Amino acid sequence: MPSMGAPRAAAIYARISSDPAETRAGVDRQRRDCRAEADRLGWPVAEEYVDNDVSAYSGKPRPEYQRLLADIDAGAIDAVVVWHQDRLHRQPIELEEFFQITDRAGVSSNVRSVTGNADFGTGDGILVARIMGAVAANESASKSRRIRRKKEELAAAGLPVTGGRRPFGYTRDQLHIEPVEADIVRDLVRRFLAGDSVKSLTQWLADTDVPTTGGGEWRTTTVRQILTSPRIAGLMEHRGQVVGPAAxxxxxxxxxxxxIVAAFSTRKRSGRRSPQRYLLSGGLLRCGKCGARLYSTPRDGRRRYGCLKGPDHGGCGRLFITAEPLEVLVSDSVLYRLDTPELTLAINAQAEADDRAREVADVIEATQNRMDELAQMYALGEVSRREFVSMRASIVQQQQGAERRLASLTRTDALASLSTTGQSIRETWHELNLARQQAIITALVTAVTIGPGTPGARGLDPSRVTIEWRV
Ligand SMILES: [Zn+2]
Known part of the structure; x- marks a missing residue:
């Protein structure tokens, strides 16, 4: 039920994510581009909504976004211009809420993005948005490369990375020992080197009621992190390599x-953890016996999913399924559902435009990181004022070049969508990386429940597999 007629009161929505280095300039650029787009469309701008320094993924509230939804709901706003769809939503659930509200208000066809050509006015547009939303959520979940890189740069400058979770065994400023926790770390190390498994150590910590620094439950991944971290040996790590003594x-x-590190690599080689990757490991699979989530759990070199017992999992431990035929069945079902030429074109076009915009955005972020590092070096007296000024000028030049490329990319998005080949998703599926395949599956599927198997049966019995479709 799209509203006909030109919008009378358009909203501009801009958001900047949590990285403090990204500064206000990012929001200002979004607002400028959105204004220009609204002008081009002939939409009068009634209101700007700006959430600064808030990451949608972290689950922190976005007051301006909430105000935007309320105003759409109340009929005060009948169109939205956003810089990119990922500024609006980083979690699929938010996207669904947004569709509901714009649909109810009859304004779903009046939503535009400056880059990426979001158009929620058609069924295909909504499905593409869902899929791209899922890809974005995926990337947020893996804690954006930008933040990771930033940490690496700080490590290289010889300083602790503050912010985020306090490391177990150390004080908030990360420069002093927290004595009670440090004793526990020594205990963990002694027990581990004596042959205790990470799983039993995790159980021990949970049983003795020692709190984690984040307040959550103890997980094997947390314990493994503490044990293998060079930090506890007073060593500085950079890009996975120990680079010297720490502060x-x-x-x-x-x-x-x-x-410890040697023990982990031996235990790993002996097959406890498989390096192979699992398409359906994102929490999609459910045990048909107890309802718990299934996990990857290889045996004898064969990839399997299974319902697991123990501290991390809490399942019944009585259901297993061979990975490969299940993955083929689920991807085939998804591809069958997706395989229309129109949809393929739309998805390819948007994925391509997003990829290129992201590449340039990466360059901009990398130069920003270099700038920060340079400032650190100057602060520590490692470069002179003259060196600082000349290095800074060359970084600024690179940054401006990338900014210009990003601006011109924005203008050519529409052309890019015309020039894509229109190969079917089925043909390109195997070239997509695992994250993108997973994102596409989770855009369409809410859950896959695996029923009990017949003992001794050969091959996959498709009647064991129940797929719940989102759309
Ligand atoms: Zn189970």
């Missing part, structure tokens, strides 16, 4: 640290 005191010896 904080050690809790265990360097020798102990080396033995």
């Amino acid at each position: 904080w005191p050690a809790i265990v010896t360097e020798d102990e640290h080396r033995r």
Whole structure:
């Protein structure tokens, strides 16, 4: 039920994510581009909504976004211009809420993005938005490359990475030992080197009521992180390599640290954890016996999913299924559902435009990181004022170049969508990376329940598999 007639009161929505280095300039650019787009469409702008320094993924409230939804609902706003769809929603659930509200208000066809050509006015447009929303959620979940890179740069400058979770065993500023936790770390290391498994250590921590620094439950991944971190041996790590002594005191010896890392790599080689990747490991699979989530759990070199017992999982431990035929069945069903030429064109066009915009955005972020690093070096007296000024000028130049490329990309998005080949998703499926395949599956499927198998049966019995479709 799209409203006909030109919009009378358009909203501009801009958002900047949580990285403090990204500054207000990002929001200002979004607002400028959105204004220009509204002008081009002939939509009068009634109101701007700007959420600054808030990440949609972190679950923090976005007051301006909420106000926008309320105004659409109340009929005060009848069109929305946003810089990119990912500024509006980073979680699929938010996208669904947005569709509901715009649909109810009859304004779903009046939503435009400056880049990426979002158009929620058609069924295909909504499905594409769902899929891209799922891809974005996926990327948020893996904690954006930008933030990771930033941490690496700080590590290289010889400083602790503050912000985020306090490391177990250290104080908030990460430069001093927290004595009670440090004792626990020493205990963990002793027990681990004596042969205790990470799983039993996790159980031990949970049983003794030691709190985690984040307040959550103990997981094997947390314990593994504490044990293998060079930090506890007073060592600085950069890009996975120990680069030298750190500014904080050690809790265990360097020798102990080396033995822990060696033990992990031996245990890993002996097949406990498989390096192979699992298409359906994102929480999609459910146990048909107890309802718990299934996990990847290889046996004898064969990839399997299974219902697992124990501290991390809490399932019945009595249901398993071979991974490959299940993955083929689920992807085939999804592809069958997706395989229309129109949809394929739309998805390819948007994916391509997004990829290119992201590449340039990466360059801009990388130069920003270099700038921060340079400022650190200057602050620490590692470069002179003259060196600082000349290096800064060259970084600024690179940054401006990338900004210009991003601006011109924005203008050519429409052309890019015309020039795509229109290969079917089925043909390109195997070239998509695992994250994108997973994102597409979760855009369409809410859950896959696996029923009990017949003992001794060969091959996959398709009647064991129940797919719940989102659309
Ligand atoms: Zn179960």
